[in-house]
Amino acid sequence: MAPKALDYESMNENVKKVQYAVRGELYLRASELQKEGKKIIFTNVGNPHALGQRPLTFPRQVVALCQAPFLLDDPNVGIVFPADAIARAKHYLSLTSGGLGAYSDSRGIPGVRKEVAEFIERRDGYPSDPELIFLTDGASKGVMQTLNCVIRGEGDGVLVPVPQYPLYSATISLLGGSLVPYYLEETANWGLDIIDLQQSVAQARSKGITVRAMVIINPGNPTGQCLSEANLREILRFCYQENLVLLGDEVYQQNIYQDERPFVSSKKVLMDMGLPFSKEVQLVSFHTVSKGYWGECGQRGGYFEMTNIPPKTVDEIYKIASIALSPNVPAQIFMGLMVNPLKPGDISYEQFVRESKGILESLRRRARMMTDGFNSCRNVVCNFTEGAMYSFPQIRLPPKAIEAAKRAGKVPDVFYCLRLLEATGISTVPGSGFGQKEGVFHLRTTILPAEEDMPAIMESFKKFNDEFMEQYEDYRGYSRM
């Protein structure tokens, strides 16, 4: 009998081509080990609550009340919920038509989109139009929708940083497009070089690829760098010259661990540049409730804002969003709460500030502990995590380790990460899942393990690594730069 449509041989090839390392071999092996009773430290996904971060109290109170609107009529509600949470729940319910159980408009609740626009205006100092803001089930869904509009076939290319977050490579494969890599420069703290960008585009063109869009991740994932205003300006000028849509993945905009270079949005830089850029460059920027000090990953809330996208295209994106009816409504309320937070004087304000500052300051300390820890290990070098939630150390694998990996049928960094997992329970993602230069190896870990566990984790990492290096190094030593 002929293969059936859902037999592996017969499936859509684009599906099979997709690679998704964040939940790939390492994650699957870690899940197995966990089932067998081994203690696993999951640092493969930026999933703070899974590693013990507690949710912010106030937004959870508001959403709990929105889920249980009958409590708003209960005379005892004030015993367990503060008055400002009750008021906010009433506010958000009044913005819905039918509460959390009704589909919203496919673009999201108009009142919440208005609050997002006000947030962007305050952040950037430029007007923002709620009609050009769509709420989504997490930022990923917005990225996928946007790329779906951009990519028409394998002749269409999208510039993606290497290393990159595999959402981009996976989505481009799934949509049958072509990924055009540009390399971030590790020795320049993962900076972005415009000359390198131009070369990537030229190379893609020589292969017959039309480069149509460019992705930046700022702050960087997995690389942790913050792009400077000057660098963003160069990028936007480049997009203008090359006629590229810019996808600005700005989901880590609240996660900044140094004071020298605050987050600046692509939208603000574009508006600052003035004409012709501010009216010409097509920009789609993404944000989420999953990161920042919220870390509400499981809620799946995000938005994207479109700049210089023509109304007819906005209508098409609206139509596509409508196929799945609406993003989940509870996460839309979280988004409202994120962009329109408590103000000084509100009853819950001090608690909210204490909780959110506590998380951010601890992340900053953890970024430092982790980077320093990696840099104290044999054959490991690591740029400081300026932002986002990850460390991306380079692991200088000795030739004998690379040979051993080959004998085991593994990519060298996968081999290293599997050995690390078996020895210590630390579940990381090999650098090959994000892309890296030929012959150079990394791993990605989140900086999210609980602060009190961090010294023991880094010690356990160092013990494994240094023994691994000892095992595979020539006695003459190994000194590749």
Add this chain to the structure above:
Amino acid sequence: MAPKALDYESMNENVKKVQYAVRGELYLRASELQKEGKKIIFTNVGNPHALGQRPLTFPRQVVALCQAPFLLDDPNVGIVFPADAIARAKHYLSLTSGGLGAYSDSRGIPGVRKEVAEFIERRDGYPSDPELIFLTDGASKGVMQTLNCVIRGEGDGVLVPVPQYPLYSATISLLGGSLVPYYLEETANWGLDIIDLQQSVAQARSKGITVRAMVIINPGNPTGQCLSEANLREILRFCYQENLVLLGDEVYQQNIYQDERPFVSSKKVLMDMGLPFSKEVQLVSFHTVSKGYWGECGQRGGYFEMTNIPPKTVDEIYKIASIALSPNVPAQIFMGLMVNPLKPGDISYEQFVRESKGILESLRRRARMMTDGFNSCRNVVCNFTEGAMYSFPQIRLPPKAIEAAKRAGKVPDVFYCLRLLEATGISTVPGSGFGQKEGVFHLRTTILPAEEDMPAIMESFKKFNDEFMEQYEDYRGYSRM
């Protein structure tokens, strides 16, 4: 300058080809009128809470507590929440790793998938494997993922009933596949004729299309029929013979308004048929928390169960699901609560039964009121709504009305529905959005307006319709059958 990637001319053509009438011209016009202050009765989407249906208390209590886990340590929690809701919240939180704020496994929380499997086993009397059940953000997302694996290009066809729910036509367009229509027979209460199916396949083949899958919607949307066991058996045998994957959209399985023909799942019928069918036919079945007496559309919770899908394919689907990390977690809890409801003796059991029975019985009365109402109108005939949430009356438009529509540049049923909207505020979806035979016209309305409003709505409809018919009919009368 060349068009930019997100200029309309330059976008992915598959995006532009998508049609999505449920939120199309009628919906947009209704939204405009609402902004202008007109009272609109939105019957375009099966969105019960938007039309005043109140959520079931118990599941909302449980999810509210899961959102506010700190309440579980509050000595006063028992003042506003019953003990069984507290116990259930603890149960579901124990199944997560990190509560509602953490991404779950991309397939959904293992413990909830186990509860779904137990539900299916009780329903069908056959084993169900949690590893073959994936939770999704509403059933739509699961349908889109499945079709994404099936469709490789325009040479791949999917059999879709006409009239159909436009999720299918829209997704097939977006994925660049070919829709192969098969017609449901209105005069046989929207039954499905196997000979017609065979003709559809033969016709598609003659055009060079490989038919790879078939969609059934049972109970039907927009048509409201329930498929008999004998009919399902024929369909499954047909899928076996023609080597087709069956997509069983069973989201309305709790919405049954007659006693003669209970819902039977495709999975049960397939297992009943025994070898070779039960081991050969590839089946994916879909369910949701959006319908039934829950109507929790805004939460976006669903699942799909795979039968006879090889493990390598399941791995591929898992990988694709991983790109967007995880379905939203709160809706996974709703799914657990739906498939594992309260039992006699639980504190909240009686209230739960009272609320859910109240909703279902009212829907049954409304289905009757609506069908009878339509059948009392001039030139309108309507099959009884046996299940689901819709009425799909045929509107026999007089030739002069069809001419008037042409002059206005509108499809005739769109013309009628727009006039209905302007005159009465009732926002329906024209039959052309679902597909219908040439020269035959329908509209779809949900049966969801509040029961107490129903007589006035049907009266207002009748007044509009009968005047419309009066206006456009020859004085000699119009009697097309």
